[in-house]
Amino acid sequence: MKLNIERGALLKSLGHIQSVVERRNTIPILSNVLLEGEDGRLNLAATDLDIAIGETVAVETEEAGGITAPAHTLYDIVRKLPEGSQVELYYDVDSGRLTISAGRSRFTLACLPREDFPIMSEGELPVSFKVTGVNLKRLIDKTRFAVSTEETRYYLNGIYLHAASDDNGEAVLRGVATDGHRLARFDVDQPDGAADMPGIIVPRKAVGELRKLIDEYEGDVEVSLSDTKIRFSFADIVLTSKLIDGTFPDYSRVIPEGNDKNMEVDSKILAEAVDRVSTISTDKTRSVKLAMQAGQLNLSVNSPEHGTAREELSVSYESEEMEIGFNSRYLLDILAQIEGDVVQVSFADAAAPTILKDLTDEGALYVLMPMRV
Amino acid sequence: MNTEPKTDQPTFCRDCLTDIQESSSSCPNCASPRLISHDEIHDLNIAHIDCDAFYASIEKRDNPELNTRPLIVGGGKRGVVSTCCYIARTFGVKSAMPMFKANKLCPNAIVIPPNMKKYSDVSKEVREIFDALTPIVEPISIDEAFLDLSGTRKLHGMSAAKILCMTAKKIEREIGITVSIGLSYNKFLAKLASDMNKPNGFSIIGRSEAQKFLATQPISKIWGVGKVLNSKMNRAGITQIGQLQKMELRKLVKDYGVMGDRLYYFSRGEDSRVVTPQNKAKSVSNEITLEQDISDYNILKQNLWRLCEKLSSRLKEKHLSAKTVTLKLKTSNFRTVSRAVTLDGYTQMAEILYDQGIRLLKPECNGLEYRLIGIGVSNFSDDQFSDLPDLIDRSKENKIKAEKAMDKIRGKFGAGIINKGRNFT
Numbered sequence: 001m002k003l004n005i006e007r008g009a010l011l012k013s014l015g016h017i018q019s020v021v022e023r024r025n026t027i028p029i030l031s032n033v034l035l036e037g038e039d040g041r042l043n044l045a046a047t048d049l050d051i052a053i054g055e056t057v058a059v060e061t062e063e064a065g066g067i068t069a070p071a072h073t074l075y076d077i078v079r080k081l082p083e084g085s086q087v088e089l090y091y092d093v094d095s096g097r098l099t100i101s102a103g104r105s106r107f108t109l110a111c112l113p114r115e116d117f118p119i120m121s122e123g124e125l126p127v128s129f130k131v132t133g134v135n136l137k138r139l140i141d142k143t144r145f146a147v148s149t150e151e152t153r154y155y156l157n158g159i160y161l162h163a164a165s166d167d168n169g170e171a172v173l174r175g176v177a178t179d180g181h182r183l184a185r186f187d188v189d190q191p192d193g194a195a196d197m198p199g200i201i202v203p204r205k206a207v208g209e210l211r212k213l214i215d216e217y218e219g220d221v222e223v224s225l226s227d228t229k230i231r232f233s234f235a236d237i238v239l240t241s242k243l244i245d246g247t248f249p250d251y252s253r254v255i256p257e258g259n260d261k262n263m264e265v266d267s268k269i270l271a272e273a274v275d276r277v278s279t280i281s282t283d284k285t286r287s288v289k290l291a292m293q294a295g296q297l298n299l300s301v302n303s304p305e306h307g308t309a310r311e312e313l314s315v316s317y318e319s320e321e322m323e324i325g326f327n328s329r330y331l332l333d334i335l336a337q338i339e340g341d342v343v344q345v346s347f348a349d350a351a352a353p354t355i356l357k358d359l360t361d362e363g364a365l366y367v368l369m370p371m372r373v
Numbered sequence: 374m375n376t377e378p379k380t381d382q383p384t385f386c387r388d389c390l391t392d393i394q395e396s397s398s399s400c401p402n403c404a405s406p407r408l409i410s411h412d413e414i415h416d417l418n419i420a421h422i423d424c425d426a427f428y429a430s431i432e433k434r435d436n437p438e439l440n441t442r443p444l445i446v447g448g449g450k451r452g453v454v455s456t457c458c459y460i461a462r463t464f465g466v467k468s469a470m471p472m473f474k475a476n477k478l479c480p481n482a483i484v485i486p487p488n489m490k491k492y493s494d495v496s497k498e499v500r501e502i503f504d505a506l507t508p509i510v511e512p513i514s515i516d517e518a519f520l521d522l523s524g525t526r527k528l529h530g531m532s533a534a535k536i537l538c539m540t541a542k543k544i545e546r547e548i549g550i551t552v553s554i555g556l557s558y559n560k561f562l563a564k565l566a567s568d569m570n571k572p573n574g575f576s577i578i579g580r581s582e583a584q585k586f587l588a589t590q591p592i593s594k595i596w597g598v599g600k601v602l603n604s605k606m607n608r609a610g611i612t613q614i615g616q617l618q619k620m621e622l623r624k625l626v627k628d629y630g631v632m633g634d635r636l637y638y639f640s641r642g643e644d645s646r647v648v649t650p651q652n653k654a655k656s657v658s659n660e661i662t663l664e665q666d667i668s669d670y671n672i673l674k675q676n677l678w679r680l681c682e683k684l685s686s687r688l689k690e691k692h693l694s695a696k697t698v699t700l701k702l703k704t705s706n707f708r709t710v711s712r713a714v715t716l717d718g719y720t721q722m723a724e725i726l727y728d729q730g731i732r733l734l735k736p737e738c739n740g741l742e743y744r745l746i747g748i749g750v751s752n753f754s755d756d757q758f759s760d761l762p763d764l765i766d767r768s769k770e771n772k773i774k775a776e777k778a779m780d781k782i783r784g785k786f787g788a789g790i791i792n793k794g795r796n797f798t
Contacts, residue, residue: 150717152732156765179717180763254764287757327758353764371761 001065001091003037005057007102010042010087011078013057016237017046018071020053020209029068034117035089035098036066042089045117046071051206052120056236066114067091069098077107120240125224125231129193131173133217133234139175140211142186142364145333147204148179155246156180159207162199163190166362171195176251180369182330183254184337187363191223198227201248206230206241213237255367256353259346261319263292264359267343269313270297271335277301277309278328287371288328292347293321301328324350324370334366384410387538387575390531413558413579415532418523419648421555421563422537424499425572427516428456431495432485434549443482447472451662451744455487459572492516498548502540511648517567519560521648538575545573557583561644565594583642588615595639597632614640657693658701659684660747666705670738673746677730678723678795680748685723686788688750689780694719694759695750698726700733703745710737719758724772726750 017033025031034045040061045054077100081087085102091111092099100107131139140159148156156178164174164187172187173194210232214221221234231240278286281303291298297315302308324347335343340360347354350370358364384393386400387407399406424430428446433439443461447454454475457466464479475482496515503510506529509521522533529536537554545551553574555566562583566576578586587594592614593603609628611617617625617640625633638644659680667673677700688694699713712733720726730748760773782791 148717149715151714152729153717153765178764180765181718181761183764249765351762367764369762369764372757 001035001037001067001089002061002063003042003090004060004062004086004088005042007078007081007083007085007087009057011075013042013044013055014071014075014078016055016213017044017053018075019212020046020048020051021071022048023072029112029116029118031070031072032068032112032117033071033074034066034068034114035091036114037061037089038064047118047120048205049118049120050203051209051239051241053209053240054238065091065093067098067111068114068117069109069111073109074100081105120242122229122231122240123226125226125229127193127197127226128222128224129191129197130220130222131188131191131194133214133219133221135173135188136221137211137214139173139186139188140207142337143175143177143184144204144207144211145337146177146179146182146184146366147207148177149204150179153180154244155201155248158201158203158244160199160201160248160251161197163195163197168362172363176248178249178251178254178367181327182334182369183251183367184334185251185255185365185367194223197225199248200225200227200230201244201246202230203241203244206239210239213239254353255365256348256355259348259352259355261292261317261322261347263297263315263317263345263347264342265297265313265315265345266341267335267338267358268341270343271332273299273311273313274328274331274335277311280306280309286328287325288331289323289325291321291323292317292319294318319347322347322350324354325372326354326368326370330368334368337364337366339364382410382412383414384408385414385535385538388542390535390538409534409538409575409577411577411579412581414534414556414577417556417558417577417579418521418525418533419557419559419563420520420522420533420537421560421567422503422518422520422540423553423555423567423571424516425551425553426456426458426462427496427550428487428492429458429461430550431492433458439483443479445472445475445479445482445484446487447475447484448486451664453662457482495548495550499544499550499552502544502547506536506540509648509650511650519563519648534577541573541575559642559644560646560648561596561639562642564596565590580642584618587640587642588613588618590614592617592636595636597635602629602632654691654693654753656699656749656751657684657687657691657695658699658747658749659687660701660745660749662703662745663743666742666744668738668740668742670735673734673738673743674731675795676746677734677748678727678793680746681723681726681730682796684748684750685721685726688721689756692756693753694721694756696720696752696754697750698729698733699749699751700730700737701745701747701749702734702737702743705742705744707744712737715752718761718763719754721756721759722773722776724776725760725769 021031030048036043037059040058042057042059081102087102090099096111097108098111143159160176162174164172166172166187171190173190174187176185217234221232224231228243229240230243274288277299278288278301280301289300295314295317297313300310334356338358340358342359344357344359345354354368354370356366385391386405387409388405389400389403391400391402400408429444432444432446444458445454445461446456452472454466454468454470456468461479461482466475466479492515503518503520507520507522507525510518512518526532534556541552541554551573553567553571555563555576557563557566557578558580562578566578569576592598592606592611617636622637625637629636661676696719697713697715699711702710714729714733726748763769779791
């Protein structure tokens with residue numbers, strides 16, 4: 001294999017690919033990126049056996065062929081080459097090494113044969129639909145902060161994606177995530193072809209990789225899935241991931257229905273105030289107390305070692321006086337996802353789950369468990 | 374390092390603290406041969422103080438008849454040596470050695486089961502003496518501590534080295550045990566120094582000789598280089614700290630991850646850790662060496678439950694809750710297996726610890742025989758955050774309620790008044 005490519009284009013693709021590769025691997029080939037050059041194209045691929053990523057980039061091919069080379073090392077080399085330089089990748093079958101040359105720099109890397117590179121079998125992916133990059137990004141951003149990291153509850157270690165109908169009876173594509181302390185539910189318009197999809201749990205790592213890849217992408221993303229695999233295709237990238245083999249709990253049971261004490265408040269002002277009062281405690285986790293009375297919200301944090309903090313906000317609240325405590329970080333995580341000006345907070349009592357809604361976006365709903373304060 | 378007294382080096386007597394000007398092998402004031410001299414002796418402020426054979430020394434203090442006999446403090450046929458006196462050490466007995474091995478090496482040794490209450494009381498007395506020297510005392514176990522004596526010269530009217538010598542004598546006189554002191558300019562070297570001249574020792578490692586001294590030391594002297602890393606590095610041909618001194622930071626970090634950083638700086642005598650007076654525990658654990666090796670999941674489970682109950686009551690007592698649960702197993706051939714899980718929320722409940730513990734235990738019950746089982750927790754918060762109700766797992770809430778009710782009853786009528794059915798199987 002012998003080919004030429006501009007450094008910037010190669011760096012960009014390698015940047016996408018190497019991110020999937022784990023830093024420590026017990027199986028050597030999983031540290032490698034598969035490089036296959038043919039007909040003016042270079043195909044790059046990497047996998048951790050749960051996620052596989054492939055990308056195609058235009059090159060000048062002098063000699064077709066393929067090889068695998070250490071992904072992180074190759075990426076680091078290309079990253080340090082001078083901007084704008086032309087990079088030559090040459091795999092010499094006799095020496096079994098990959099040579100990378102650019103300007104006066106020359107590197108040779110030990111390789112592993114392309115035949116040993118594990119290809120993830122996708123199987124049949126009967127459901128497929130297109131979703132806009134913007135909607136996919138929102139679906140991820142507004143739910144993934146609530147994904148559980150507790151390995152023994154593996155069925156909560158991802159975003160639950162499924163077809164549903166919202167309160168108005170509209171068909172939606174819905175994402176749900178929870179760690180037992182908070183729950184995030186977000187709807188986007190249901191794309192054509194998604195109605196028959198099974199409920200699937202997309203693992204946290206795949207969500208993270210996908211989110212990075214579509215960060216600057218506005219176009220449509222093609223989603224194909226079965227009940228064990230999901231594939232996202234867009235631009236020249238294909239990301240395939242195994243799905244979590246488990247049953248996501250019936251989340252609708254968790255969303256309370258009788259919360260009748262409503263407070264409406266500017267979400268930015270509330271977030272800033274919560275952030276300010278929690279400065280008092282240096283602990284990793286902090287609780288903030290919310291005391292509501294007509295038209296007024298008092299925020300307070302008490303830290304036995306450090307002192308106290310208080311702040312008063314004008315809010316719209318007409319119900320009876322009540323107090324409730326939350327983990328301030330969890331509250332801030334949710335407020336950060338409220339796009340509109342006003343957040344509606346609905347309480348039942350100090351021990352029951354509270355609902356937070358974005359008044360300008362009916363698709364967004366969050367449930368937060370209170371704590372003793 | 375301690376050298377023979379030379380006239381050009383500051384020298385003083387460890388017993389009467391007299392400064393000595395001329396070259397001499399004993400103190401002109403009190404005739405003690407215990408002189409100490411070093412160029413930097415009055416400029417070093419970080420000390421590591423280690424009680425010599427702590428448990429054994431206390432037992433000997435309380436029963437002088439034991440003074441001339443080899444003494445092992447430890448437990449049972451299957452237990453391990455907690456501490457052994459210096460006489461027992463001449464037979465090759467070491468701490469943490471299994472009892473049967475120790476008995477074989479030193480059949481005449483007197484074995485006393487440990488009396489932790491007594492040792493912890495003595496430890497508190499020692500601690501009080503340290504606290505009088507400086508506010509910056511960092512205890513690292515029941516019998517050793519780091520002290521930062523920077524800026525105390527005016528207070529004591531003498532250098533750190535001198536006040537430490539006085540303190541050693543004071544502990545010997547008032548408490549009746551001896552300590553070994555290491556004095557240097559950082560924690561790593563202070564700890565190395567205290568180990569150089571045991572018992573009743575006083576050693577110094579100064580800035581000027583640190584690198585040269587370290588060069589010939591085995592890598593296992595570096596804090597954090599345990600059995601596994603040591604043999605990994607040995608396989609890479611690295612046995613002495615001197616070799617690390619010639620290696621690049623990048624290479625070490627690449628090969629050994631976060632430890633690489635430490636290997637690089639420690640080998641060069643640099644340790645940026647400060648003596649931190651907070652003594653909050655980083656982890657709490659309970660373990661038990663089984664009467665015989667066991668491979669049966671159900672029997673291990675029973676032992677695990679009892680450990681979880683103990684651990685949980687310690688956490689409740691200390692008002693702590695934790696996020697990470699670690700199961701520890703030791704196989705019949707002494708290989709240690711540890712498996713950990715980090716939860717989404719904090720817990721202090723025996724039921725939750727047990728739930729997580731058996732999940733970790735189950736896959737390890739694959740026919741291997743274990744001689745020890747333990748459970749520990751880390752990643753703490755106070756109990757305000759412990760066991761908050763879970764949106765998804767409602768059964769958890771009931772378990773927590775039941776346990777809290779049981780704790781209340783125990784609080785009223787005593788610990789043994791109520792138990793789970795599984796305690797009786």
